[in-house]
Amino acid sequence: MMMMMLSFFLSFFFQAPGTWRWMLGVAAIPAMVQFVLMLLLPESPRWLYRKRRVEEAEAILRKIYPTNEVEYEIRALKESVEAEIEEGGSSEKINIGKLLKTKTVRRGLVAGVGLQVFQQFVGINTVMYYSPTIVQLAGFASNQTALALSLVTSGLNALGSIVSIYLIDRTGRRRLLIVSLCGVVLSLGLLSTVFHKTTSSSPAIGRQETARFGGYTCPAYDSAGSGSSSWDCMKCLTASSPDCGFCAASADKLNPGACLISNSTVRDLCHGESRLWYTRGCPSRYGWLALIGLALYIIFFSPGMGTVPWIVNSEIYPLRFRGVCGGIAATANWISNLIVAQSFLSLTEAIGTSWTFLIFGVISVVALVFVIACVPETKGLPIEEVEKMLEHRALRFRLWKKGNDDERKNSSA
Structure with a gap:
């Protein structure tokens, strides 16, 4: 959980060309740390018992458990391994059919x-x-x-x-x-x-607002003709071939805005007029x-x-x-x-x-x-x-x- 939170911090603070490469590269650092620590990880006491390396298994258990519990854990592990042997195998050899039975x-x-x-x-x-x-x-x-x-x-x-x-x-x-x-x-x-509520109350598309951006009008909106009067932001964003975006009104983002072709040029034009540019969701209160x-x-x-x-x-x-x-x-x-x-x-x-x-x-x-x-x-x-x-x-x-x-x-x- 802490590593996931750290990844969000890195995504937020890495603001440089090739950001995604840096984010992927940084992930190698905890992987390398984990690799080194895995080399120090003791072997499973259960596996050691199965291999007749009893003293090593007990030494590991004594490091893990408090003194008043370790004898019980040793005894329980010994009984469990012996029960496995009596049943004719170990957990590694158990098939799904045997488990379900x-x-x-x-x-x-x-x-x-x-x-x-x-x-x-x-x-x-x-x-x-x-x-x-x-x-x-x-x-x-x-x-x-x-x-x-x-x-x-x-x-x-x-x-x-x-x-x-x-x-x-x-x-x-x-x-x-x-x-x-x-x-x-x-x-x-x-x-x-x-x-x-966000979807059902998205801002309308204003014909005058859209006309301000000349030849960048969303083709689907243009071809809708008289039907374009019912268009709102959500309908604009779901248009395709090509994809379209919503440029919000400058005074109030909830007022009618413009439905335009979605690309970096149009986005910059929208931002240049101090407007917000939407391609995923719509303005909402x-x-x-x-x-x-x-x-x-x-x-x-x-x-x-x-x-x-x-x-x-x-x-x-x-x-x-x-x-x-x-x-x-x-x-x-x-x-x-x-x-x-x-x-x-x-x-x-x-x-x-x-x-x-x-x-x-x-x-x-x-x-x-x-x-x-x-x-x-x-x-x-x-x-x-x-x-x-x-x-x-x-x-x-x-x-x-x-x-x-x-x-x-x-x-x-």
Whole structure:
């Protein structure tokens, strides 16, 4: 999260020819640091145990765990590895069929993979990757302004991750997820409403304003004839062959403006008359509400859905299956990330920004139902109790748990 915020800072402050090359080049620095640190990373104690290098494994565990816990961890690891050997293999050799035949693993995968998929499908990385674009769609024309305002969302995301450290063991994983998703649903509802208002109340196209720029009038606007009287900024921006842009009125950007061909020459002409030039979104009096919606989205998402899916995935699987199950969940997360990131701009062009955020909102409601029904509370439970809980667990629509005692009662029921 901190690295993402740093990347936004670099994007904002790098103002020189070839900026994109500098931004890509700077990314090599943390990669090199990580490479050096990886050389110092100790080997997995589990792998060492599997290779009969018991003393090395125990030495690493003694560095990681407090003195009063290390003997328990050594014993638990030894028992888990022996159980794997008795079953005829290690986690690396386990196939998908075997995983799905094991009830506890199957239920754990449903919860773990489901959380990772929903983490992406509620739209977080569209907000993080495309926040400057979203800011422009909300009516802020300047690239500099869009980048500056996107720093707010990245900063809130980093701050929310820190807040999660404080809340995760006080509120529990499940409760934090539920509160997070409720806030995400409300935020996406606000964003959808704001962008609907922005689209439906965009400034009109003025024929006299457009005529001021001579031969640079948008061809689609010219060919519309008498129908051009109904044109507004949004219709101008959706014109194509060639693409067109909106040059706002100089006195008030909400007054009728000009619909012109979109290129650097026309942009400079527009700016030369102290006007704002729009190619993504239109001037709107509701733009600041969109920023509030984005901020609320990050504030609610980051402490809950931003961090809890990774924590649950580290706790929910039986120890002998944790490696392969964690890999499956992480793969599901990145595939979902790819789908959402690649489809966002296409969706906004095809159905509009308002409907796109509404779709994310509906998915968030589905995610909330999924958490209530399928995700158990793992707070404070040793792995053995989590395994027993998954063995006996049925779908239950319960919002709150009184504590770990309730989970133990439920798991033995």
